[in-house]
Amino acid sequence: MPSPSIVWFRDDLRLADNPALRAAIDRGEPIIGLYVLDEESPGIRPLGGAARWWLNGSLASLAERLAERGGALVLRRGPADRVVREAVTDAAAGAVFWNRRYGGPERAVDAGLKAVLRDAGVEVASFAASLLFEPWTVTTGAGTPYAVFSPFWRACQSLPAPRAPLPEPREIAGARHPIDSDRLDDWELLPHEPDWAGGLRETWEPGEPAARRRLREFLNNDLGHYARARDEPAAGATSLLSPRLRWGEVSPHQVWHEGVATGRAGKFLSELGWREFAWHTLFHSPDLATQNLRREFDAFPWPRLRPSALEAWRRGHTGIALVDAGMRELWVTGYMHNRVRMVTASFLIKNLLIDWRLGEQWFWDTLVDADAANNPFNWQWVAGSGADAAPYFRIFNPDLQAKKFDPDGHYVRQWAPEHLSDDPPPPIVDLRESRQAALAAYDVVKRAARG
Template sequence: MTRRLHWFRDDLRLADNPALHAAADDGEVLCLYILDEGGNRRPLGGAARWWLSRSLAQLFESLRAKGGELVLMRGDPATILPDVVEGAGISHVTWTRRYEAAAITLDKRIKETLSDAGVTVTSCNGHLLNEPWEVVSKAGQPMKVFTPYWRAARERGEPGQPLAAPARVSPLKLPKALASQALDLADLALEPQKPDWTGGMREAWTPGEAGAQAQLEDFIGDGLAGYAEDRNRPDKRSTSRLSPHLRFGEISPRQIWHALAMARETGEAAGSDKDAEKFLSELGWREFSYHLLFHNPELASRNYDSRFDAFPWHRDDEALRRWQRGRTGVPLVDAGLRELWTTGWMHNRVRMVVASFLIKHLLQDWRAGEDWFWDTLVDADPANNAASWQWVAGSGADAAPYFRVFNPVTQGETWDPKGDYVRRWVPEIAALPDSLLHQPWEARKAELSAAGITLGETYPKPMVDLAFGRQRALEAFAAIKGS
């Protein structure tokens, strides 16, 4: 009987997992997850480690229900995987492709080692609708602007139908010499203990494949209608909240695409064509981000637009700390960062506002913000996170121009008009009337007193005058504009 190994990475699901399907199609399968501590990739942030722990627990149960087992190990995959393959007599290894430069290098190195030993290695696309090299310009070059990229991607036609989960996964037992290296989930120490700061995340999320499917069904049934407009409203539950499930591969973009198409055909999705197309375009931005990352491996650390290498950032560690903790004195910014700290997630419109405030009003390097999001987001994604921060900074591909400075007051009044979002996350100013909630510094002393607020004590004064910060940012950009 054929002895196969599927190496789980960012594909923690059974359904529509082409690489797992190839492994489980014939023979016994060793399902292996290795917590990579070989310095091969950017280490996961704290919030992502928590999610990974919960997702692995669910994957373990799903595999067990199919007759399989999940083996956990920790260390350098370049050493562990060949040792396991040799010791267990594996003849065929499968995995889902990754697209960061370090991961590509690691996978090529392992594939060469295994191939030289006579082992067949099969890698599959289970993470994207299109491979990053498949969508190109008419001249055959990588794309730099989202709209033509997405148009070209759509012209490739509908993605293939998703695969069902394997009916059974026949487990391959490890020999004793290798079994001693297998770990329990607790041994990976993915979740914080003292203190345990994950209570808000536990309340907000259900990691795992079943949780992903439930979230998708809930969104299509109740959240799609009005999505094209309401997706900008942080005061409403108006987004899909599928991003962390996609990040860890608990659901595939093909599953999302076809579930939406089926629901619209049967009338189970109440949204309009505009709502559906806008939602699909958000999948498109994820695809575009991976396209950018693949063709620009240093996207998280190097300006896509080299003019920004000369940008006069004003490094201020105290300003950064206040921003991180949601103590800027600007309510919408503070609300977003407190939501992030509590739940490991932030509404996308607010992500743009808090990023713009850090980069432009405070003149802090976008990489400091990207790094904070990497550590605190449950959906911290190597492509989306970097591409989106560079978009806001103006240094990225198809980026918002640097002189577009989000005004957090206007943004709050437009997208959180009754202040429900700010009041939830910044309760110390909740008693202010709607007209003052997004700019408490404009309130008179009597109004502040009536609301129980003392600026500078119960709630911070603004770190920066918004008009001054905007003008300073524009002057800084003018210094590099012609370079």
């Protein structure tokens, strides 16, 4: 009697370079793909609206690709420790395979499941698939996590090179009697009343095939301009791979090896290293989205929140051209150019003096590529409370940034054209005065750190 293998898909919605799927194929028994929408386990952060939209498309693509090869994707909803155990029972499964996660709550769920299933006689194995380097393999000489990127990345590069990607399976032996599955539409991941996702549909195509196409397009057509033009939001020189990596439609190993093969991807691959740095930081600091990494920043004197200022920032009505353009791009497309992300975040924190956590929450809800590591990590970097931070000097002037990186106004003209009119909207805050207020607030932190 066959004892099927369950492949528990998580943030690895692909067939190629999927070690968990490869292990199930090598075991030689029928395979059941499983995805669990877990919004109930302790500490698990529910997905934002844009992320739910992307997940819907990526799951539909994965299910179609599995079916083409003889497999199937089972969808179930609920706390993962219960749902996975129920799936094992329903399928009389003899093995469960998954690729590792690195957030604290996720690791707790996985460790508990692994222990319970093994006690029940089920084979369980987890694999490295989402990072180039496991977080426990990259530490300082003292055995502590790195707090600065440059030595972190040098340490990574001193390790053996990332493994080669695994090939995509041509056939997947599906179970003869598949277990019950939810209908994807019943999860209601897509927005309605109102349907605000029109811009997302025009901008993106979720799924592994589109991710592979985009990687090839970038390496063949755009990589040559990357180092020179990546900071220009209108240049179209960025990879646009961040949501693909976030959902695991393409693996970092695929990106790494295909990038290395070009012989000219050094700067781009260092950005892949920054992604690694964020995940390693989350591994060692699971509360990254809620607690200052540098605890002296707990003394930062946030003024009383002005809801009208926060709302103006969210909607792109601050009267600051580059900020408004970026926030409107985000609202329409679920994406924002990285240089503009830094500028908009800096403006919220250091000109409006609004807690970085409120900005992080907005990006979590509106970005298609928001993940548990990079989103809070980058917000803390801008705030100065995180890793590799130099808070007293990093206050972006959005007007100067626009002159430097959008000198012809192409980006602003696309997203906030009224700023280029004869009667532009007035700013809601004076940049010079608010910068001085931010520096004064940071001085409070500096004095607190001295004791």
